Amino acid sequence: MRLNKYYSAAFLAFFVWGFFSFALKPLHHYPSLDILFYRVFFSVITMVMINVIFRRKVMRQNWNHFKNISSKQQKNVVLLTLGGGVFLSSNWFVYIYVMNHVSVNAASLAYLICPIVTTVFAFFMLKETLSKWQWVAVSISFFSCILLSFNHFQDIFYSLITAATYALYLVSQRKNNDLDKFLGLTIQLIFTALVLLPFYPKYSGAIPTEPLFYTCMFMIVVFFTIIPLFLNLYALKGINSSAVGIMIYINPIINFLLAIFYYNEQVSFLQLFSYFLILVSIVVFNERILFSKKPKAMPTEIEGL
Template sequence: MKNLKYYLAAIFAFAIWGTFSLVLKPLHDYASLDILFYRVFSCAVIMSVVSLLFRRTKLKENLKIFKGFDKKNKQKVIGLNILSSILLTGNWFSFIYVMNHISVRATSVAYLVCPIITTILAFFILREKLTRLQWLSVFLSAVGCVLLSYSNLIDMVYSSVIGATYACYLIIQSTNSKFDKFLILNFHMILASFILLPFFPAYSGPIPSDFQFYLYVEIIAVMYTIVPLLLNLYALSGIASSKVGMILNINPIIAFILAGAVFHESLGLLQIISYSIIFIAVIVFNAKEIFRLKTEEAV
C-alpha cells in the first residue's frame, strides 16, 4: 500500500493527541492563557533554533520558491498562513480552556465534530470526491454527534468551536504542499507568538516558579505540538484532507476512554453508543484502504 506511511503518520499524530489530557490535567490550577502563552513561545523558540542551526539549506530553498511566485500568489500564501496561525492559536486556547474548565469529554466531542466539518469543507472547497460509502460514514458520524448533543448541548457548542477552528486549519494546509513542513509549522509558531505577545503583559499571571509547570509545558510543546503537527502536515502531503479528517476520530475515542477510565467522568449508555457509531464510521470511511492493505498482505 503506497500511502501506508501517510496513514501511519496521521494515526500516530491523532493517537498522541488522544492522550493529551494526561499532561494537561496536571496543569489545571494554572490559567488557560498562561499555558497557551508558554506553550506557543516554547514551540517558537525550539523550532527557530532548530531551523537556524540545522535547516538553513531548506530555509534558503523555500525562500527561493517563495520569491519565484508572482505578487498575487505571494499575498495569497502570506494571507493564508497568517489565517492558519490565528486558527491554530484559537484552537489551542479553546481546547485548553474546555479541557481544564469544562470537561475532558467536551474536548473529545470537538474532534468528533471536526472530521465532519473537514470532510464537507474538503468536498466543497478542495473538490475532493467522496464515494457513497464515505458519505454514509459522514452521516453516521453526524448521527453520533447529534446523540451526544442530547446529553449536553453546551458541551456541543464548545466542541463545535474547537472542531471548526482545526478543520479550517487542515483545509488551508493543502495550499502549503510546495514548502517544507517543518519551516511552515515554524512560521505558524512565530506568527502565533506575535499574535499573543501584546496580550502577555496584561493577561498573564505571575511567572510560575514550580518546575513541574515548565516540565509539562515543554512536554506539551514537543510531544503534543511539534511532533503531531509535523506528522499531520506530512499525512496531508500524501492523502486527502477528508481522509485525514476521518482518521482524526482516533483522537476523541482515546480521549473518551481516558475521560472515564482515568478521570472518572460519568459515561452514560447514550455516549457509549454514540462513540461506537462514530468508530464504525471511521472504519466504513477507510474500508477501501483497509481492505486493499489486507489483500496486499495476503499476496
C-alpha cells in the same frame, strides 16, 4: 491491508494527541491563556533553534523558491500560512479552556464534530470528492454526534468553535504546498507569538515557579505540539483533508477511554453506543485502504521535507 506513510503519519499524530490530557490536566489550576502563552512561546523558541541549527539549507531553498514564484502565488502562500496560524492558535485556546474548565468529555465531543466539519469544508472549499461509502461514514458520524449532544447541549457551543477552527486549519493547509511543512509551521507559530506578545504583560499571571509546570510544558511543546503537528502536515501531502479529518476520531476515542478508566468521569450507555458507531464510521470511511486487495500506488509527494 496496506497503509501508506501518509495514513500512518495521520494515525500517529492523532494517537499521540489522544494522550494530551496527561500533560494538560496537571496544569488545570493555571489560567488557560497562560498555558497558551507559554505553549506558543516555547514552541517558537524550540522550532527556530531546530531550523537555524539543522535546516539552514532548507530555509535557503524555500526562500529562493518563494522569490521565484509569481506575486499572486506569494500572496497566496502568505495568506494561507498566516491564516493557518490564526486558526491554529484559536483552536489551541478553546481546546485548553474546554479540557481544563469544562470536561474531558466535552473536549472529546469537539473532536467528534471536527471530522464532519472538515469533510463538509473540504467538499465545498476544495471540491474534494467522496465515495458513497465515505458519505455513509459521514452520516454515521453525524448521527453519533447527535446522540452525544443529548443532555450535553451547552458543550456544543465550545465544541463547534473548536471543531471549526481546526477544520479550517486542515483545509487551508491542504492547499499550502509552496513551503516546507516544518518551516511553514514555524512561521505560523512565530506569527501567533507576535500576535499574543502585546497581550502577555496585561493578561498573563505570575511567572510559574513550579517544576511541574515546566515539565508538563516541555511535554506539551515537544510531544503534543511539534511532533504531531508536523506529522499532520506531512500527511496532508499525500492524502486529502477528508481522510486526515476522519482520523481525528482517534483522538476523542482515546480521550473517552481515559475519561472512563483514568479520570473516572461518568458515562452513559448512549455515549458508549455513540462511540461504537464512531469506530464503525472510521472503518467504513477507510474501507478502500483497509480492505484493498491490490496495493495502490502511493500519492506523489508535493515537495520534499
